[in-house]
Amino acid sequence: MNIFARIAAALDGLLNDMVQAGELPAGLNRAAVTVEPPRDPAHGDMATNAAMVLAKPAGTNPRALAELIATRLRALPDVEAVEIAGPGFINLRLVRTCWEAELAAVHEAGENYGRSTMGEGVNVNIEYVSANPTGPMHMGHCRGAVVGDALASLLQFAGHQVTREYYINDAGGQVDVLARSVHLRYREALGEEVGEVPEGLYPGAYLVPVGHQLATHYGSRFVDAPENEWLALFRETAVAQMMDMIRADLALLGIHHDVFSSEAALQAAGKPEEAEQWLREHDLVYDGVLEAPKGETPEDWEPVELPLFRSTKFGDDQDRPIKKSNGSWTYFGADMAYHFQKAQTADQLIDIWGADHAGTVKRIQAAVAALTEGKVRFDVKLVQMVRLLRDGEPVKMSKRAGNFVTLADVVNEVGKDVVRFTMLTRKADAQMDFDFAKVVEASKDNPVFYVQYAHARIASLGRRVQETFPDGLPAVDSTLFGPEELDLVKQLATFPRVVEAAANAREPHRIAFYLYDLAASFHGWWNLGNDQPERRVIVAGDPALTAARLHLSAGIGQVIRNGLALMGVKALEEMN
């Protein structure tokens, strides 16, 4: 239990005592009562809003109630001072041994410091990436991949059972296009002059080897054969190889999914039919005709009767077709069944989507709400687009000739850790720029560098201290800490809170911001030693002080490593 939760629990117990003593009515809802660090550290170590929240339902005023609570808080052994301020805040200051103990707890827990049981083992399925298996990963997929993966790690660390899943869209028209593109490369491999790849087919050279392989394997038997004889075979072969490429690309980023689900397999197993039947029985699917979209009507608009899901019952603007007029499933129809399937084994679902699919969020949430009867928490996290820049100039990309920036290109240029960290330096639903020059810049305004630099400085201490104190150091005496050192410990102590809050909000970027703040505090502390050698971590001639400061530094390093681990970034031992 972290230090804030511990004080919150003590407060809760003390409120119970007040009920017993008749100072508070029984049965008050305490859900809104918080214990958190105040915005201004001058107010103390922690603040609670208990008096303000409970005063009205208790029929008293905040200041009077605060007095009663404060009296009991003062009796707690961890509490050094209590003050009432503003409209009824209760500010408390903890005894310093609390913080000394917290630093010890960082060392004791090590890589587990910050781990939480908040998730209570709840089973969360998080689906991310799910790029179409028609080519290598490009930068458009990158952000969602990193955000999804970091969120998965974060939820795990916060006590959830996490499944990382990838949905392979191997059943739609695009994979047929892929198969036809491969057929062209297959003919090419057999010596045919194919010239320029026709419009509408995938031009990328990455399909050449697939064509070669098919040519080697099957010879010329499919060259002039009708499409129905080779389409499925070519499609499956191509998809399998594209997925190998995608897995390799993801591996470059350190991403490994637990489950790969195939849309084709889902359909072959009759899952969409099952979902449809269940929905029809509950009058949530009916056969109907949609109105033409408002605004401009498409020229080729023809009213058709289709099986429609009543998503309007769940807040969508329009009911949505689950099958096309040719009888095959729409993407939504299959996706609905897919989510239904995921909900069989998971307590909560999360999808990470590109913002270009924002328009379809309501219908899938409606479908999940319908099929699970509202029992499964389901979040769709939208990840906004990333603009690629080189020295401030937008990187030109044309889809033609496969001239797009691939994920592999970027990772090879700036490195996995830089890509991952940078993708987490904005909240997911805000657009961001990725400038090749800036992300590798060695300066204070590059958070990647700044955090890594802090860790490298700490790591350097371990190497250097042996030169200064070859005979070793005495045991740690944390009573030697001054206010600056204690402030750093207090900042470390908020890490478990940040983890829980970030997991709860499904916002992994908060870890990155926390680490940046922590690094900034560390650098500030470190810089005190610039003009005052006695303020350095390693103080020649003072082994006791050195031991204490080294202990704190190592604690900071530990928390930085733990945060970076959640982001999937390796901490550097030295800068190069």
Place this chain on the structure above:
RNA sequence: GGCCCCGUAGCUCAGCCGGAUAGAGCAUUCGCCUUCUAAGCGAAUGGUCGCAGGUUCGAAUCCUGCCGGGGUCGCCA
């Protein structure tokens, strides 16, 4: 036209399930250092939190309506 996201300092962005004088980096200005604890350090200036209402003891945060930017819009994935 509908829907979704965003709108906070000159710029790029944080702001934790509403909380006490709204934060950081860059830029600007002013000092310091020119170092071997490495690619600077310290400080100051700077904001009607897009606008207008509403809910609340209390709103950048929640609700409604506008304005501006981006995205998306029948059976594509």
